[in-house]
Amino acid sequence: MRILIVEDEQKVADFIKRGLKEEGYAVDVAYDGEQGHFLATTNDHDLIILDVMLPEIDGITLCQRLRKEKVLIPILMLTARDAVLDKVKGLDSGANDYLTKPFAFAELLARIRSLLRHAENHQAINLQVGDLTLDVVTHKASRAGQPIELTLKEYALLEYLMRNAGTIVTRTMISEHVWDIHFDTFTNVIDVYINYLRRKIDQGFKKKLLHTVRGRGYILKEG
Ligand code: CA
Numbered sequence: 001m002r003i004l005i006v007e008d009e010q011k012v013a014d015f016i017k018r019g020l021k022e023e024g025y026a027v028d029v030a031y032d033g034e035q036g037h038f039l040a041t042t043n044d045h046d047l048i049i050l051d052v053m054l055p056e057i058d059g060i061t062l063c064q065r066l067r068k069e070k071v072l073i074p075i076l077m078l079t080a081r082d083a084v085l086d087k088v089k090g091l092d093s094g095a096n097d098y099l100t101k102p103f104a105f106a107e108l109l110a111r112i113r114s115l116l117r118h119a120e121n122h123q124a125i126n127l128q129v130g131d132l133t134l135d136v137v138t139h140k141a142s143r144a145g146q147p148i149e150l151t152l153k154e155y156a157l158l159e160y161l162m163r164n165a166g167t168i169v170t171r172t173m174i175s176e177h178v179w180d181i182h183f184d185t186f187t188n189v190i191d192v193y194i195n196y197l198r199r200k201i202d203q204g205f206k207k208k209l210l211h212t213v214r215g216r217g218y219i220l221k222e223g
Contacts, residue, residue, distance in 0.1 A: 001024075001025050001026070001046045001047070001116065001156065001159075002025065002026040002027070002028070002043075002044065002045050002046055002177060002178075003020055003025050003026070003027050003028070003045060003046065003047050003048070003049060003112070004027075004028045004029075004030065004036070004039055004040055004043070004045040004047070004048045004049070005017060005020075005027060005028070005029045005030070005048075005049045006029075006030045006032075006033065006035075006036030006039075006040075006048065006049065006050045006051060006054065006059070006062070007029070007030075007031070007049070007051040007054075007078065008031050008032055008051065008053075008054050008055055009051075010031065012051075012101075013029050013031065014029075015105075016049060016105075016108065017029055019105050019108075019109070020112075023109065023152075024152030024153070024155065024156060026156070026177070026178060026179055028043065028045070032054055032055045032056040032057075033054040033055065033056040033057025033058060033059070033061070033062045034056035034057055035056075036048075036050070036054070036057070036062055037057060037062055037065065037066070040062075040066055040071055041066070041069060041071060043176065044176070044177060045073060046073060046074075046116060046119070047073055047074045047075070047076065047112060047115060047116060047119075048066075048073060048074070048075045048076070049076050049078065049108075049112075050062065050063060050075050050076070050077050050078065050095065051077075051078045052077060052078065052079050052080070052086050052090060053080065059077060059078075059090070060086075060089050060090060060093045061093075063075055063077065063090065063093040063094050063095050064093045064094060066094070067093070067094035073119070074096045074097075074115040074116065074118065074119050075094065075095045075096055076095070076096065076097050076098065076099060076108075076111055076112065076115060077090040077091075077095040077097070077098040077099070078098070078099055078100075078101055078103075079098050079099070079100055079101065080100070080101055086098075087100075096115055096118075097111055097114075097115055099111055117137055127159070127162040127163065127165075128162075129162055129165045129209055129220055129221065129222060130207065130209055130222040131143055131144045131145075132162075132201055132209055134158060134159060134162050136159060139155050141155070141158060141201075143201055143205065144205070148200050148201060149200070150197075150200065151196075153178070153193060154193060154196055154197050154200065156178045157174065157178050157193050157194070157197055158197055158201070160174065160177045160178050161197075161210070161218065161220040162220060164220070165220045165221060166219070166220075166221050167219065168213050168216050168217050168218070168219045169217050169218055169219070170216060170217040171190050171191075171217055173217070174190050174217070174218075175190060194210070194212075194218060197210060198210045207222070207223065209221065209222065
């Protein structure tokens, strides 16, 4: 899961970013509305945390613009204390939920989970490839009924591969979806994680699911 934070107060942005990364999310930050618009339309995110008071383009205008441009992912708006008008305008502009500053991080996390769960309801909650299953809400994976323990990054990688099962995903695609935009794609971190994952999902099974496509990337498929 990859989240975009649009917030001009660096302290707040850094605080949210740090907390979300600890929870295993990939996080990008934009410090004004213009940059936020650019990142939201050029990258694939699962959720946007959008502050209302922003330089360049304010949060309400940005939200309206993104919805008009068919960016339909969940948007959680951050509003100033007691700014009732902001809340109403925010929801009218197409935001899915709002949170009043200052907020407890636990509350932010709960809202994010709820929004993502909602979004997931429109998609499958259980991803399945052959006898490998992954529950995107509980993060539980299993193969042929045997549970598989995954680290946060392994989970994120497996989820991405399963959502794209049957198609080749390149290292660049993986780095953009599972890590963040500043990730150096020339490091071998991805290969290392692919190997961890391969050991966990394929070792001991006759039928391999995770395949390397030489010179191109990886593919998760049956047979
Ligand atoms: Ca602000």
